[in-house]
Amino acid sequence: MSFPLDESNSPASLPDCGRNINVLEDIERQIERRLSLSRSKRNYFATINFLPNEILSLIFTFAVQSALRPYNSDLPFILMSICRRWNAVVLETPALWTSILQDPNRSLHRAIQALSRSGKTPLDLSFSALAYEQQNHRFLQTILPHTARWRRLSLNNLASSSGLIALETIRAPLLEDLALAFDWEARAGEDENEDDEVKEISLNLFRGHAPRRLRHLTLSGIPLNWSPGTLRRLITLDISHLHFGAGQPNLWRILDACQNLQKFSLNRITFSDNDLDPNLYFQPPHPLHVPELQVLRLVHIHWVVIVYLLRVMHAPNCTRAQIDGTESVEEPMIAIFNPATSHFHDLMRRKHLHGRTPTSTITYHGLTGAVWEWYGPWRMTCRFDDTEHFKERFQWFTDPIKVMNGGSCEPLTVEIRFTEVERAEMVLRTLVDMDEVRTVILGPFVPALSAFHLLLGRYEESGQWFFPGLANIWIGDILRPSEVGEIGPALQL
Secondary structure (H helix, E strand, O other): OOOOOOOOOOOOOHHHHHHHHHHHHHHHHHHHHHHHHHHHHHHHOOHHHHOOHHHHHHHHHHHHHHOOOOHHHHHHHHHHOOOHHHHHHHHOOHHHHOEEEEOOOOOHHHHHHHHHHOOOOOEEEEEEOOOOHHHHHHHHHHHHHHHHHEEEEEEEEEOOOOOOHHHHOOOOOOOOEEEEEEOHHHHHHHHHOOOOOOOOOOEOHHHHOOOOOOOEEEEEOOOEOOOHHHHOOOOEEEEEEEEEOOHHHHHHHHHHHOOOOOEEEEEEEEEOHHHHOHHHOOOOOOOEEOOOOOEEEEEEEOHHHHHHHHHHEEOOOOOEEEEEEOOOOOOHHHHHOOHHHHHHHHHHHHOOOOOOOOEEEEEEEOOOEEEEEEEOOEEEEEEEOOOOOHHHHHHHHHHHHHHHOOOOOOOEEEEEEOOOHHHHHHHHHHOOOOOOEEEEEEOOOOOHHHHHHHHOOEOOOOOOEOOOOOOEEEEOOOOOHHHHHHHHHHHOO
């Protein structure tokens, strides 16, 4: 290649500059062509290019199916951009186009392309409602002709129920997983408008005849006609943001229809006042045996309802749970640890992880009261106003674990935050003789000096230390120099 440029002399005129630029651009194009040719020849010798198209298609399919959402719906388009061969392989592999995600950041045209390229393979559809109802309607009308291929369907942030009515009459024989959720921000805005009442529908899903393969159902703010035919084969049921009229009977009917449940979750469910009266428990015809249940989650639900569920449910294989009540009864610890629910708490204690000691934390906040959290294979959260009954119930709960652990104590962390001297001392005096207390955290706005005198004190008669198992003290606030001077000698004892 020759370079007909005289670098010794500068161009004498504007035309000379133009000629030089033309020559250089021509050289640049030649270099780019040669680079492209050399790269193509190098890529030809890449190992992956010796694979048959069938193997390459399997690799692509595995990559797409392994990718986390939402990336798996974009990956086919990325693979198509690599080279002509990959483009052809991707277009000829329907399994790469089965995952379709539609949200405000994606064009509907891509979803239409994926539907046409997916052939007859089962579809995994995820839809987050767009700003304009017309666009939402277009997407739903696009996927409805393909109901025979639906395998998973997730409709999120729905502002109205118009798109759900079609689910009452469709046939989706391959459907395994269904998730429906309202847009809570949009609904809150409607609730503030006094002239516009939110009219909740009660969805008659599949007219009570759910697809035989349906195993997972998630409902957030979607009232449902709780037909046994819809629930019978479920192994996962997740319900949130709903109000139950005649709550206890409805809950019993739901669980009675779900004999094969492995995971059951209730979150932010409200009930009528009658359902929250401990003296008006609904008496079920028989206990609920859920032999396959492994995971139980009852979160942000009134304690009375939690106790009711623990009374009627018998789940001998439940190894993981999260229990977190909201509006507390007068003595929540006593309410939940009662003879009627003892079968569940025996299970919680018996199923602790061998070789790993569960831990507990009690957090006292001057404004919101106390919270006890127990972390093991189960997770329990109790909120209460004071610590009067805590010690008794804690020991009732943990004594069997001590026996199983050969007498070792279950470590307890105590955290006190945003409270005055009297309250902080009240909490500590309640727990002063508990061997289980390992760590005390004095958080913000807690008078650390007075707490220290109690934490490091002794009994006058025996000389034994308060908090005999205490190993760590953490201070989460700034100490004045005078306080440091008083605490220092105490720490040296």
